[in-house]
Amino acid sequence: MGALAHLYRAEVYRSTIWRQRLDMTTNWAVVSTGIALSVSFATATASPLPIPLVGMLTIMFLFLEARRYRYFMTWKFRARLLELALMVPILRGKGGDIALDRGTALSDDYVTPDFHISAWQAIGHRLRRNYLWIFMIQYAAYIAKIWIHPIEAVTIDQMLQRAHIGPVPGLLVLAAGTALLVAFVVITIWTYREKKRDTSRMSDYLKGEDFPA
Numbered sequence: 187m188g189a190l191a192h193l194y195r196a197e198v199y200r201s202t203i204w205r206q207r208l209d210m211t212t213n214w215a216v217v218s219t220g221i222a223l224s225v226s227f228a229t230a231t232a233s234p235l236p237i238p239l240v241g242m243l244t245i246m247f248l249f250l251e252a253r254r255y256r257y258f259m260t261w262k263f264r265a266r267l268l269e270l271a272l273m274v275p276i277l278r279g280k281g282g283d284i285a286l287d288r289g290t291a292l293s294d295d296y297v298t299p300d301f302h303i304s305a306w307q308a309i310g311h312r313l314r315r316n317y318l319w320i321f322m323i324q325y326a327a328y329i330a331k332i333w334i335h336p337i338e339a340v341t342i343d344q345m346l347q348r349a350h351i352g353p354v355p356g357l358l359v360l361a362a363g364t365a366l367l368v369a370f371v372v373i374t375i376w377t378y379r380e381k382k383r384d385t386s387r388m389s390d391y392l393k394g395e396d397f398p399a
Contacts, residue, residue, distance in 0.1 A: 190272055194265065194273075197265040201261035211251040212247075212251065218247075219240055222240035230335045237327055237331065238328060244317065244320055256303055260295075260299065260302060263302050264292065306377055310377025311381075313370055314374050314377075318374055321366075321370055325367050332349050
């Protein structure tokens with residue numbers, strides 16, 4: 187029991203550290219977006235280029251955070267398993283016990299550690315929580331910038347002309363940005379539905395009848 191208590195403390199500590207790392211990358215994305223918007227909207231003649239550049243940087247933050255989230259879920263799984271199989275029975279006056287027929291999920295995880303969530307599921311989760319909203323703000327800000335500055339555009343062609351980035355036509359720039367945003371929305375919806383249909387070992391254990399989540 188003493189060893190399991192120390193093991194639980196260690197897993198909670200590791201999950202807390204990785205939770206803080208997730209917050210760190212989100213903060214980077216928010217701060218970078220704020221700086222880009224401040225620079226682009228500082229004057230009517232300021233370039234809108236910082237917004238798409240920060241958008242690409244935010245994509246990097248998304249993939250970095252998704253990778254960190256996969257590690258976080260490993261430690262969270264172990265801590266949650268110890269809570270359900272050890273702490274809950276003790277609190278109910280039954281004594282701590284990890285049943286052999288179901289406790290293998292935890293022991294096997296120490297013998298052969300592995301991620302409990304796919305990369306796509308991690309990306310979809312971080313999009314739902316934070317990044318989809320950040321990308322929407324960036325997209326709306328870019329459209330607003332090329333529409334109202336230096337003076338309000340009177341035609342779509344005029345707005346597209348302002349969207350040019352070097353040799354890249356404005357139409358292609360907007361099409362690429364729109365396609366990317368739509369792709370993120372599709373990933374968000376698809377991963378959410380897949381999560382609801384999850385029947386993996388982790389989902390089965392944490393939602394089992396013996397240990398209601």
